[in-house]
Amino acid sequence: MSGRRVSILLVLALFLMGSTSVAAEPLTVWVGGHIVEQERTWAEIIAGFEEETGIDVEYRLIGFEVYYDNLVTAFSAGTPPDVTFADLGGWVPTFASRGWLEPLDDRLAASEVTDQIWPNLWPTVEYEGNRYGLPWYTDDRLLLYNTKMFEEAGLDPNKPPQTWEELLEYAKILTNPARGTYGYGVSGLKSEVTTLGYMIFLLGNGGKLLTDDYQHVAFNNEAGIEALQFYTDLFTKYRVSPPGTLSYGEDDYRTMMAQGRLAMAIGGPWSFPLIELANPEIKGNYRVAMHPYNTEPASVFGGWASVVSSQSTQKDAAWKFIEYITSYETWREWMRRHGGPMPARMDVAEDAPELSGSNWQVVLDVFPVAAFRPPIPEWPEVSDQIQSMVQNVLAGRMDAATAVRTASENIERILAP
Amino acid sequence: MRRRGCARLLLYGGLIAVAMLTTFPFVWLVLTALKPYSEIYAFPLTYWPQNITFEHFQYVLDLNFGRYFLNSVAVGLGTGLLTVVIAILPAYASARFTFPGRRAMLLSILVCQMFPQITFVVPLLIILRGLGWTDSYPGIVASYLPFTTPIGVWLIRNFFAEIPKQLEEAAEIDGCSRLQALRRVVLPLALPGISSVGIYAFLWSWSELMFALSFLTSGDMQTVPVFLSLFVGQYQTRWGPLFAGSVLASLPPMVMFLFLQKYFIQGLTSGSVKG
């Protein structure tokens, strides 16, 4: 008898639960990127937001490897989340050009947060004169090096290489193939990091990828060829980069650096916790500096922005959420817990005691010269061409001049209206 | 006697060699999952974990791995069972009757396998949204069936064709209907084949990521591969939890396979009926 009553109650309760969850549609939020360790922080921040606003949030974490593809699928099929994150490396214009994002200009104009964002971040979230995103965190690319290996090779860890010549000189000293140690890690993998690697050398040689109106190729010249030549020579000619260069990027090199087998590579603030995770003993034995350059100091920044889907039925709630997670208080809490990453807010970057170490000082000092990747919808395809260009030279299939010419022709075709 | 011993040595030697080769990547996953991070990245490599740790397993379980696991089991069983059930009838028809359009039917079934799976993601998501089946078991199973049933029809058809017609005819003379004969005579004889198709479908859904990622959006419904994809991150892949999760995820397929072994062996004994 009672068993039956209980089951009836259960069914009723389930039914009620089902119907209420349908009635109040939650705000959907997708969080992508390097997030697994931050799962709990997200859960608590979101709980705080729900409590403060009474808005029900359903959030989902997505691994970086599949994040972009997953977003493209959801947007294409008309099932996107209300709020999501977009990489500052060209995602926002790509999505905006397809009509997937909501312009945020009016909301940004009325918000206190806007003035606090690093000004050089804005172009990465703009498309055809409108702003589609609110930058959330950022970083810049630097030279990451192993001070212990410097010392063992008789080099002064307080004087990292500043020019290309010094880079090569140091790298040669630090390379010892018989012991399996190498001086500098050239990103040669078929992936965005290879584009970033080439960009740093190109910019450091006074060149740039595209013209200022993003209509044409701008590296099809002496500066562009020279940069590619030097970047690839590090592997093909001087052999200061490991034999597997064509399959490695910054992450692989950071691991090798933790193992004491690679002395220098491109890295950034995200590298700090990860290199210590791989080898706790390296703490204090690695450092960052401005990446060596030929004619002009150079860096490229990355990071993430929050965006709102144009199909969202809860744009006000979505904006409230974005403002909440970008607020001063949330960011300070975030810094307190994780000691990073670098906030897109200048005031937090200034106030946070967590960012006062010497490595962080370099990050902040270099930031003003950091460039961004061309914010154009065609960026993924352009970047793909640059990766192929670098790989073709690394694999000995083309010389630098031919590779630059081929890539330029292809990119011109991609950019043609 | 000596020849038999020699053959045995060869058999077990072969089994061990093959098992070592094919399971090596997996063994490496297990060993890695038991190491702390400092050891995972240690150089020179340590083969045997110096300090065995279960932190990665703990971490994975704390992230509600169990839920993903159960989802995968449900989706896998659903896909496996439905694949077999759906495939049997058309397989039987094409194995026993030469009707006009049979070849066209077999081909059209195969055609479904020929398009790259990637072309189905967006259209299927639109269909599922229309049906209100996104983020649900029926939705994901329905999206798997077009990929698992064709292979089922083709293979079960071959297994049916191997079974002598006379057995059914005898059953029909005894008063069975065609379908009764199928159930009582043909199906038991084709069990090894049918169970292998079921295992195939189960494993297909067990490791499928692209559809699961796109069609299942809430943590309550997602399957194990979606969970594991969380650890393949920007800047770094988290080997520990990735491999720990993967090791745990391999248990149900193993158990299920061991369970279905029974039907493989039944096939052996029933085979002698034929001779």
Added chain:
Amino acid sequence: MNQPAASSYVHRQHRFAYGLSLPYVIFLVLLIGYPVASNLVQSFVADGTFSLENYQRVFSQGEFRQLLVNTLIWTVGSVSLQMILGLAIALLLNQPARGAGLWRALILVLPWATPDIVAGVAWKWMLNDMYGVINDLMVRVGILDWYLPWLGDPLLAKASVIVANTWKGFALSAMFYLAGLKTIPVELYEAAAVDGAGILGRFRSVTLPAIKPFLGTTLMLTIIWTINYFPLIYTMTGGGPAGVTDTFVTYAYRLAFRFTDFARSSALSTVTFLLVFALALAYSTILLRRGEDA
């Protein structure tokens, strides 16, 4: 037996066969029809009008020939390795051994049950030349003098993805062969042995005929499956180095989900489909004709 009765019997049989098959065919057409149709439509539309532009762009692309060659090498390499390894392992596993179930589960299920994304990153990691276990092991054992850049060298990378794919996929053919072998009565072998047939003789006269029907089907399905399979390549090399592991499908995937160029991706998918279709048609013609002769 008179003519009308026979023909009505045949008709009844046909109707019965249709009754068994049609529901399934309708189910498939419903679920597959729309995606395939929308894919086709998409591939013929550029700027809102009917056009062959997407196809022209696919064919005129400098990479097209390399993609075709890569796809063929990847398919032929993976399929032949999988078929041979699958058969060898099926024969081995078919021998009565102690703990047969466990052996089968270990050898067949583990590689297969490993999710693609895990298999991809695990292989990539094991093949790393600086800290990967494969180089380390081979140098320790003495097979190699020094580390090889498995994924950094065009030729080695090509071989590596094929080997990884063989590892991931051989179980499919092995399992179906094994199921086929299970239909052979032990007596047949004994009879052949009594007749004085050796191992090879028994293989030719007993084993081969029994697995023949599965050989064809499995071969065809493995080909279809391999051409359309991409996650492993995608995670291990991203199509590199220098494009040597890019296939039709990895490229079509990039076109759609990286470059959001769904139209060109659809066109390339259709081309892939036609390639597979031609292969399958050839096979099924041979297969079904032979089946009817028997």
